[in-house]
Amino acid sequence: MYSFMGGGLFCAIVGNILLVVSTATDYWMQYRLSGSFAHQGLWRYCMSGKCYMQTDSIGEWGKILLGRGVTKTRQSQVFRHKSQVKTYWNATRAFMILSAMSCFAGIIAGILSFAHFSAFERFNRSFAAGIMFFVSTLFVLLAMAIYTGVTVNFLGKRFGDWRFSWSYILGWVALLMTFFAGIFYMCAYRMHECRRVAGPR
Numbered sequence: 001m002y003s004f005m006g007g008g009l010f011c012a013i014v015g016n017i018l019l020v021v022s023t024a025t026d027y028w029m030q031y032r033l034s035g036s037f038a039h040q041g042l043w044r045y046c047m048s049g050k051c052y053m054q055t056d057s058i059g060e061w062g063k064i065l066l067g068r069g070v071t072k073t074r075q076s077q078v079f080r081h082k083s084q085v086k087t088y089w090n091a092t093r094a095f096m097i098l099s100a101m102s103c104f105a106g107i108i109a110g111i112l113s114f115a116h117f118s119a120f121e122r123f124n125r126s127f128a129a130g131i132m133f134f135v136s137t138l139f140v141l142l143a144m145a146i147y148t149g150v151t152v153n154f155l156g157k158r159f160g161d162w163r164f165s166w167s168y169i170l171g172w173v174a175l176l177m178t179f180f181a182g183i184f185y186m187c188a189y190r191m192h193e194c195r196r197v198a199g200p201r
Contacts, residue, residue, distance in 0.1 A: 002114075004191065005126060008184030009110045012103055012133055015177030019100040019140065022170040023093070026051065029151055031162035041167055042093045054089060088150040095143035096171070099136045103178055106132030110185060130185035136178040144171050 022028075026041035038047035043054055106129045113125035151164070 002188070004184045004188035005110065005113060008129070008133070008181045008188065009107065011177045011184065012107050012110060012129075012181035015133075015136070015174045015181060016100060016103040016107060018170045018174035018177060019096065019103060019136075022167050022174060023096040023100065025167040025170075027165040027167040028147065028171075029162060029168065030165045039165060042089060042096065054086075088146055092143045092147045092150075095139045095146070099139035099143065099174075099178070102132050102136035102139060103181075106130075106136060106178075106181065106185075110181075113185075126185050127189045130182045130189060133178050133182035133185060137175055137182060140171060140175045140178065144168075144175065147171075 023042060026044045026046055027039050028041050030037060030039040032038070033047060036048060038045065040046065040054070044051045045054060046052070109125050109132060110129035113129055115125075147168070151162075
């Protein structure tokens with residue numbers, strides 16, 4: 001029972017760290033733009049060793065691309081691409097942040113479930129922790145699904161030689177860790193319930 005809770009807590013802490021790192025870093029996607037490689041995350045895009053915020057205005061993009069000798073046609077394609085995926089970036093960011101917050105709340109509940117209160121209270125916290133980890137899993141799944149769909153259907157068609165990168169992969173690993181954390185805590189809760197029911201007999 002406590003080994004399940006300990007395993008779940010370990011998975012949750014690792015998952016929460018991965019969620020924060022994945023959300024904050026700039027390597028969700030790598031691609032080739034005008035002969036050189038670039039990469040982007042949820043907050044910034046980087047090319048030629050310089051990084052720019054995803055919220056840069058179209059005028060700023062024009063200066064950057066014009067300075068790199070990108071044609072007007074190519075610039076208009078990039079501008080259209082930015083306006084189309086901005087909403088999806090915002091949704092991905094929001095779900096990743098909500099996932100990290102839910103996971104952190106689950107970790108707090110999971111730690112409190114080790115405290116020496118009555119068994120009923122202790123394992124209610126265990127159940128609550130499991131639910132929070134499953135909610136975190138749902139949020140990160142939505143974020144990854146949105147980003148994957150946008151990348152495959154929009155970004156991948158507009159950039160040559162593109163691929164997902166390690167920040168994106170960390171997001172999927174975090175999903176697995178939060179899911180297993182929820183499983184472990186639910187197993188601990190069910191084990192306690194079975195012992196409690198069987199106890200009076």
